[in-house]
Amino acid sequence: MDAEALIDDLRARGLSRPVALLLDWDNTLIDSWHAIHDAQNHTLATFGLEPWSMEEIRKRVRGSMRDSYPQLFGDRWLEAGEVFYRRFAERHLETLVPLPGVPEMLRDLHEAGLYVAVVSNKKGDYLRAEAAKLGWQRWIGRLVGAFDASRDKPAVEPVHLALEGSGITPGTQVWFAGDADIDIECAVNAGCVPILVREEPPATDEFPDHPPALHVDGCMTLSNVLQKL
Known part of the structure; x- marks a missing residue:
């Protein structure tokens, strides 16, 4: 239309x-999908979890970290958040x-x-x-x-x-x-x-x-x- x-x-x-x-x-x-995909899979790998495809990233990345990461990483969600943000901070301004x-x-x-x-x-x-x-x-x-x-x-x-x-x-x-x-x-x-x-x-x-x-x-x-x- x-x-x-x-x-x-x-x-x-x-x-x-x-x-x-x-x-x-x-x-x-x-x-911003490429920067998010990179940082998310880096975090998952750090904690021994399987990486997500870009399709999964697009479907599953919706809520904020404090709402979604406890479900993924349990009691270590704050630590996982630090890993994500360190990786993201290195690259996000380069990929805008x-x-x-x-x-x-x-x-x-x-x-x-x-x-x-x-x-x-x-x-x-x-x-x-x-x-x-x-x-x-x-x-x-x-x-x-x-x-x-x-x-x-x-x-x-x-x-x-x-x-x-x-x-x-x-x-x-x-x-x-x-x-x-x-x-x-x-x-x-x-x-x-x-x-x-x-x-x-x-x-x-x-x-x-x-x-x-x-x-x-x-x-x-x-x-x-x-x-x-």
Whole structure:
């Protein structure tokens, strides 16, 4: 569906242009799968576990480390987290690849007066270092990563932190866009409008409990919709 058709559909459902856009980071704004794949398999190997394929990485890397690593590494999850982050820190800035249309979208929405913030389950220090490396922080009101709030996505605390100081409260005037089910769930939990951003459309019954309000094939389409809505 093209931007004009998406806009007609949104208007028919009574959805108007938001005042704020919250964005996931990894694989919504940047392609980070290779850095994550490398660090995750290095960590698994260190603890005597079998490596994951890229397909497994894409399916299984969703929650934050403090939510997912205890299930993988038990009582040694903090140690495993240190191994992951050491490896990731060595390489993540070298492998940053912006997804198509992202810098233009951030710039255009900022200039149009939308409040834009990031809510990610990447550790906050790494998130902000990547944004600085790319020069994007000038367009982003706040970058919230894992451990910045008292809980991580899909909990609502990161959403509240991302909007803190903006004068905007969660609701239908806030859109939350991301590529994964955890982003859609977080949006619904916070009462925001959930937007799925990825090339492939949602499969039948993929989001039975938290369906997205809108699917767009990338940030270029999302930007077009927001500017024309």
